[in-house]
Structures are given as structure tokens and as C-alpha cells.
Amino acid sequence: MKRYAVLAVLAVGMFASAPVLAETVKVLSIEPNVKEGRDFYASAIEKFEKANPDIKIQFDYLDDTSFKSKLPTLLQSSARPDIFYTWTGGVFHEQADAGVLKDISGEVDKKTLDTFAPGGIKALTYNDKLYGLPMYAGVVVLFYNKELTQKAGVDPTTIKTWDDFLAAVKTIKDAGITPIVVGGKSKWPLQHYYGYLATRIAGVDGIAAAKAGENDGLAGPDFVKAGEEFKKLADLQPFQPGFMDTDNSKAGGLFGDGRGAFILAGNYMIGAQKRNSTSGQGISDDKLGFIPFPVITGGKGDPADTFGGINGWLVSKNATPAASKFLASLMNLDNQTVSAGMDLWLPIVKGADAGIRNANVKAIANLLAAAPHHQLYLDQELGANVGAAMNDASAELATGDISPDEAAQMVEEAHQMH
Amino acid sequence: MRSDGSLTALMLFLPPAVLLFSLFVIWPIFTAVDLSFYKWNGYGDVTNFVGFDNYGILLKNSIFHQSLFNSFKLLLASIFLQIPLALVLALLLYRKTSANTAFRLIFFAPYILAEIATGLIWSFIFDGDYGVSAMVADKLGSEPFYILADKQWAFWTIITVVVWKYFGYHMMIFIAALQAVPTDLIEAAEIDGASPLKTIWYVKLPMILHAIKLSVLFAITGALQVFDIIIPLTNGGPSNSTHSIVSFLYTFGLARMNVGFGAAVGVVLFILCVGTAFSYKRLAIDKGGQL
Numbered sequence: 001m002k003r004y005a006v007l008a009v010l011a012v013g014m015f016a017s018a019p020v021l022a023e024t025v026k027v028l029s030i031e032p033n034v035k036e037g038r039d040f041y042a043s044a045i046e047k048f049e050k051a052n053p054d055i056k057i058q059f060d061y062l063d064d065t066s067f068k069s070k071l072p073t074l075l076q077s078s079a080r081p082d083i084f085y086t087w088t089g090g091v092f093h094e095q096a097d098a099g100v101l102k103d104i105s106g107e108v109d110k111k112t113l114d115t116f117a118p119g120g121i122k123a124l125t126y127n128d129k130l131y132g133l134p135m136y137a138g139v140v141v142l143f144y145n146k147e148l149t150q151k152a153g154v155d156p157t158t159i160k161t162w163d164d165f166l167a168a169v170k171t172i173k174d175a176g177i178t179p180i181v182v183g184g185k186s187k188w189p190l191q192h193y194y195g196y197l198a199t200r201i202a203g204v205d206g207i208a209a210a211k212a213g214e215n216d217g218l219a220g221p222d223f224v225k226a227g228e229e230f231k232k233l234a235d236l237q238p239f240q241p242g243f244m245d246t247d248n249s250k251a252g253g254l255f256g257d258g259r260g261a262f263i264l265a266g267n268y269m270i271g272a273q274k275r276n277s278t279s280g281q282g283i284s285d286d287k288l289g290f291i292p293f294p295v296i297t298g299g300k301g302d303p304a305d306t307f308g309g310i311n312g313w314l315v316s317k318n319a320t321p322a323a324s325k326f327l328a329s330l331m332n333l334d335n336q337t338v339s340a341g342m343d344l345w346l347p348i349v350k351g352a353d354a355g356i357r358n359a360n361v362k363a364i365a366n367l368l369a370a371a372p373h374h375q376l377y378l379d380q381e382l383g384a385n386v387g388a389a390m391n392d393a394s395a396e397l398a399t400g401d402i403s404p405d406e407a408a409q410m411v412e413e414a415h416q417m418h
Numbered sequence: 419m420r421s422d423g424s425l426t427a428l429m430l431f432l433p434p435a436v437l438l439f440s441l442f443v444i445w446p447i448f449t450a451v452d453l454s455f456y457k458w459n460g461y462g463d464v465t466n467f468v469g470f471d472n473y474g475i476l477l478k479n480s481i482f483h484q485s486l487f488n489s490f491k492l493l494l495a496s497i498f499l500q501i502p503l504a505l506v507l508a509l510l511l512y513r514k515t516s517a518n519t520a521f522r523l524i525f526f527a528p529y530i531l532a533e534i535a536t537g538l539i540w541s542f543i544f545d546g547d548y549g550v551s552a553m554v555a556d557k558l559g560s561e562p563f564y565i566l567a568d569k570q571w572a573f574w575t576i577i578t579v580v581v582w583k584y585f586g587y588h589m590m591i592f593i594a595a596l597q598a599v600p601t602d603l604i605e606a607a608e609i610d611g612a613s614p615l616k617t618i619w620y621v622k623l624p625m626i627l628h629a630i631k632l633s634v635l636f637a638i639t640g641a642l643q644v645f646d647i648i649i650p651l652t653n654g655g656p657s658n659s660t661h662s663i664v665s666f667l668y669t670f671g672l673a674r675m676n677v678g679f680g681a682a683v684g685v686v687l688f689i690l691c692v693g694t695a696f697s698y699k700r701l702a703i704d705k706g707g708q709l
Contacts, residue, residue, distance in 0.1 A: 065673075068673070069672055069673065072459075072460035072461055072675065073460070075461075076461070094459055094461055094675075095461065097461070097462075098461030098462040099462065100461065184567075184655075184656070185567075185652075185653060185655055185656075187655075240547075241546065241561075241562065241564055241567075242546045242547065242562070242563075242564025242566075242567040243567065244564075244566075244567035244655055244656035244657075245541075245544070245545070245546070245564050245565075245566040245567035245652070245656075246547070246567075250547070250548075253548075254547060259547070278548070384459070384673070384674050384675040385459070385674040385675060385676055388669075388673065388674045392658065395655070395656070395657065396657045399569075399656055399657050401569075401657045417475070417676075
């Protein structure tokens with residue numbers, strides 16, 4: 001009995017010691033790859049808690065895979081986080097349809113909304129309801145190793161069309177250099193090719209129409225054509241030997257080690273190729289160049305359209321207004337300028353790009369700013385199931401296991417299964 | 419009514435066990451069977467009843483066929499490579515000497531390693547760019563080889579790793595059984611002029627048959643459940659050619675949030691496991707009389 005009494009006293013003591021009005025906002029994030037990312041969140045939280053002593057932020061991390069598999073159960077339990085990380089796209093839409101999200105349109109004032117690039121807000125809006133706030137974007141470009149392309153006698157800045165690119169790949173291969181490094185084991189880096197080609201050929205509107213089931217959906221002629229163009233590249237055997245046993249981080253290391261001339265990757269690769277290289281130095285900024293993804297002649301997509309990610313935070317149902325208050329604070333210009341300085345993320349808040357230090361990151365941010373449309377990675381756009389089928393199809397096109405027709409069919413089958 | 423109190427003991431000790439078993443084994447099995455008739459992405463209520471659709475898709479799925487075949491290959495390798503290897507080593511090492519103890523420890527070590535760690539270690543060994551295989555190729559002056567990227571060979575690599583990891587476990591079972599074989603039987607055979615091979619064949623093996631049967635049962639159920647070695651080694655690739663049934667379930671059911679479809683795979687796996695285990699028990703163990 002005495003023991004229970006002690007416990008009771010302890011419990012009462014714990015409640016009493018907490019500030020009476022303190023409210024806790026639970027945030028669930030994916031693990032940032034670098035220490036700077038963790039530091040950024042820590043300092044943003046500290047600032048917010050200082051300004052709002054009645055709100056406590058509990059910030060938890062999970063690795064990507066556990067995050068994705070635990071989230072559905074978590075969101076439907078009472079232990080759900082108030083705010084959680086999102087890649088936007090199909091999975092976000094499924095969550096909104098399931099009614100586990102909160103419409104925060106009424107909680108974010110127009111002044112705050114106007115600080116964001118409109119495309120970013122659009123990505124967090126579904127059926128005219130705003131469910132969260134965007135934080136950063138990623139844009140996929142073709143990076144190249146200036147030393148290697150020079151050695152092969154290729155000037156990547158002259159590459160404008162897909163055929164130009166194919167010709168350059170051939171020249172580089174003939175010079176005895178691996179033209180392209182890719183992390184085939186991760187599959188989605190191969191989807192960048194298929195997806196970007198589809199964006200160029202079908203256009204952003206065409207992809208949206210296919211998603212809605214028009215023109216034979218994802219098995220329509222534009223997607224078959226994208227597969228055919230990708231197959232033209234794959235037939236040149238442009239990738240490093242053993243590319244199907246290379247995951248994306250190792251691919252970054254190989255590229256940083258100068259084991260291939262090109263890599264198609266998001267802006268994060270500027271830092272990743274350094275971190276993952278053997279020396280830890282990678283390719284120095286002045287020896288690393290990039291070009292936008294080549295254009296397909298006759299394609300319906302705008303040549304200036306970009307392809308990549310938009311990431312942000314969603315608010316779950318039953319969250320209090322404190323959640324959106326924290327999000328707005330995390331996304332204020334000060335914080336976002338600091339985060340832009342990490343050269344990891346392309347900020348979505350207007351003016352925050354002033355914080356970008358790296359010239360390549362800056363140039364990619366300008367590419368995004370000038371883009372009429374920003375197409376979300378197709379595996380994110382299409383949701384967990386169809387997205388995975390898209391990645392599978394891309395990988396099997398690259399290994400030559402299936403034809404462009406079969407690839408498009410495979411994706412559409414998954415699409416209809418849903 | 420018995421009066422020795424065994425009924426009281428039964429009433430007292432059975433309910434917790436039955437409760438736990440029902441809660442964590444029986445109930446999930448029934449839930450899985452139920453879920454397998456629905457299409458569900460993990461969100462909201464389970465309402466979209468599709469009958470046997472999930473099973474239909476599964477039967478037609480060529481990757482599932484490949485996964486079944488792979489699991490079957492693993493099963494054969496476990497029985498016909500792993501167990502003979504373990505048996506030979508056990509016969510060599512079962513006598514208590516310090517050298518034998520050292521070897522036993524070495525051969526048993528892989529079993530202690532976590533599966534994920536095993537997969538990571540071997541993926542480093544087979545890495546043709548930065549791994550051991552790259553160093554070997556470099557020393558030999560040959561082109562590096564990428565065995566895990568090769569559809570032809572990737573699954574054989576997985577089989578090798580599985581055999582390497584678990585043979586020590588079976589070896590230990592056999593060693594324990596061999597040490598329990600009465601020495602007078604062996605001595606009698608030797609006095610009668612039996613050669614070492616004959617002693618093994620006519621005395622030792624029959625005396626440890628129960629252990630061998632048990633080992634085979636473990637090998638069968640283990641082979642059907644291989645998962646955490648495959649994920650770090652190949653992640654099921656290249657081109658989804660190296661999935662086992664379980665890694666297929668994980669990749670196509672859980673990771674893609676096709677919960678109903680995943681449940682259908684789980685039900686098939688369950689039937690396979692129970693089916694093989696029971697028919698093996700009937701065929702091999704019951705006939706032999708004892709386990």
C-alpha cells in the first residue's frame with residue numbers, strides 16, 4: 001500500500017511541476033540526413049517555445065521506411081502526431097480522403113500564405129482545402145563531372161534535346177568513360193528518367209489527365225513513347241557496371257569519386273556526392289556542372305517545366321490551432337533563410353533564397369522559379385502502390401526485361417487495381 | 419473427477435496461456451483471413467469487399483510465382499546442402515577436445531549474427547565497387563563482378579548466405595545428439611571390426627535420426643520464412659527476381675499499402691507453412707515413432 005502512495009505522490013508531483021496551461025504539439029518527422037538539418041529544427045523550436053511559453057513542441061524522428069509504414073496506423077490512433085512530414089502527392093490525397101487531416105485554411109492568414117510560392121501552397125491543397133504548409137522543393141537536373149566530359153570531348157551545355165543527350169552518351173562511352181551513374185537498386189532514381197520523359201512528352205496536364213484515366217490512362221501513347229525514349233538510352237548501356245546492385249547513396253559516392261560523367265538527381269546531390277565519396281570531398285563545386293533535363297522534340301510539356309519534389313508538413317485531425325501556429329513560425333522568412341543556407345533544400349518561402357550560398361543550388365532555385373509547372377516525382381504523385389509499380393517498370397526498362405508497352409501496361413494495371 | 423488437484427492446476431494455469439495464444443496467434447490469423455477479402459489501403463474503415471479478387475491477382479502474378487519458386491529452392495538447399503554439411507561437420511567435431519570447441523564456436527558464430535547485419539556484411543563482400551569482391555578482382559587484375567546485380571546468380575548468392583548462416587545451428591543440434599550416443603555401442607561396433615564409415619552409417623546416424631528429423635523440420639519452416647537476409651542483400655531485385663514469399667508479402671503488401679492483398683499472401687504463406695509442417699510430421703516423424 002505504501003508503494004502505491006509513493007507512486008501517487010510522484011504522479012501528482014509530475015503534473016504539478018508542469019506549467020498549468022502548457023500544451024504539447026507533437027511533430028513526427030523523417031530523420032534528416034545531415035546534422036545541420038537536426039540543428040535547424042532544434043533552433044527553430046527553441047525560438048518558437050521562447051516566444052510561446054504556453055506551447056511545448058515534441059519533435060520525433062523516424063527513418064523513411066518506418067515512417068511510411070507506421071503512419072497509417074498512427075494517424076488512426078489516439079497517439080497520432082499533430083503535425084507530420086509529407087512528400088505530398090498521392091499518399092497525401094489518400095490521407096485527406098480518409099479524413100485523418102485537418103483543414104487549416106481558417107487558421108493561416110492571407111499575409112502568411114502570400115509569403116509562399118503559389119505552387120507550394122497548391123501542393124498542400126486538396127479539394128480546395130489547405131491541410132498543411134510546404135517547406136522545401138527539390139528539382140532534378142542532370143549533373144555532370146566537368147573533368148570527365150572534357151576528357152571525352154563533350155560540352156554538356158550544348159545539350160538541348162534528348163537526341164543531343166543520347167549522342168553525348170555515345171561519345172562518352174566511346175571514350176572509355178562510364179556515361180551515367182545511377183542507383184538502380186533503389187529503383188526510383190531510374191524512375192526519374194521515365195518520369196521526366198513523360199513530363200516532357202505528355203506535359204503536366206497530360207499526366208494529370210492520365211491519372212484521371214483519360215487517353216488509356218498511364219498506358220496511353222505518351223507513356224509508351226516515354227518508355228521508348230528511355231529504352232533508347234538503356235540500349236546504349238550507359239550505366240556503370242552493376243548498377244542494379246547500387247543504391248542511391250552509393251551512386252552519389254561513385255559519382256563523387258569520378259566513376260561516371262552524368263547523374264540525374266535532385267539538388268541534394270550537390271552535397272550527397274561529397275559526403276558519400278571515398279575522400280569525403282567529392283567533386284568540387286567548380287568542377288560540378290548541371291544542365292536542365294533535355295527536351296523532347298514535339299513534346300507537349302513546356303521545356304522549362306521542372307520535375308522533382310515538394311515537401312512539407314500536414315496537420316492531423318483534432319490538432320489544436322497551436323499546430324498551425326508552430327508551422328507558420330517554422331516557415332517564417334528568418335527560419336527559411338537559415339534553412340536555405342544549408343544548401344540542401346530549395347526554399348518555397350519567397351525571398352528565402354537569399355540565404356543560399358552554393359552557386360549551383362542558386363542556379364537550380366532559379367530554374368524552379370522560372371518553371372511554368374513543377375511536376376511532382378511520379379512515384380509520389382501516384383501514391384504508394386502505383387508509384388512503386390512505376391519504379392518497378394522503370395527499373396525493368398533499364399535492365400531490358402520488359403518492353404515500353406509492357407512497362408506502361410504494368411503501371412496502368414496497378415493504377416486500376418486501386 | 420480426479421482428486422489429485424490436476425484439475426485445479428488446469429483451471430489455474432490454462433486460461434492465461436489460452437488467452438495469450440488466442441490474442442496473439444488465433445485472432446490475427448482470423449483477421450488476416452478476413453482482410454484478404456477486402457481492398458484496403460490502411461486508411462479508414464474496411465468496406466471494399468472484393469471476394470477472392472486478391473487471391474486471383476496473386477495466382478496470376480508472375481513475381482509471386484518466382485517468389486514461390488525461390489522459396490522452394492531455399493527449402494531444397496536447406497535440406498540437401500545445409501543439413502548434410504552440418505552433419506559432416508558435427509561428425510568431425512563432436513568429440514570434446516579444445517580444438518573442436520574452437521571450430522564449433524567459429525562455425526556457430528554466423529548463427530549468432532543478426533540477419534540484417536549478415537545481409538549488410540555480405541552485401542559489402544559482394545560489392546564490386548568498394549567491397550571485398552572489388553579488392554579480389556583488383557588483385558587478380560580482372561574486371562569486377564557484380565553478382566547481386568545479375569539475375570542469373572543473385573538468388574544463388576542468397577542461398578549461399580542462408581546456408582552459411584544457419585548450418586552452424588543444425589551442427590549444434592547434431593553435436594548434442596552425437597554426444598548422447600552411448601560410447602559402448604560405438605566401441606562394440608569397433609571391436610566387431612566396423613570401419614569408421616560403417617560405424618557412422620550403422621550406429622551413429624540411426625542413433626541421432628530423431629535429431630536429424632527435427633533439424634529438417636526447422637530447416638523447412640525456416641526456409642519458408644527467409645526475409646531479413648534478402649532485404650539488405652538485394653531488396654528483392656534485380657527486376658524482382660530474388661523475392662521469397664515473405665519479402666514479396668512485405669514489398670507488395672505492406673510497402674505499397676495493399677493491406678488486403680498482403681493479407682492474402684500471408685494466408686497462402688500460413689497454409690504452406692502449416693501444410694508442409696504437418697505433412698512432414700506425418701510422413702517422417704510419426705512413422706519413425708518418436709521425435
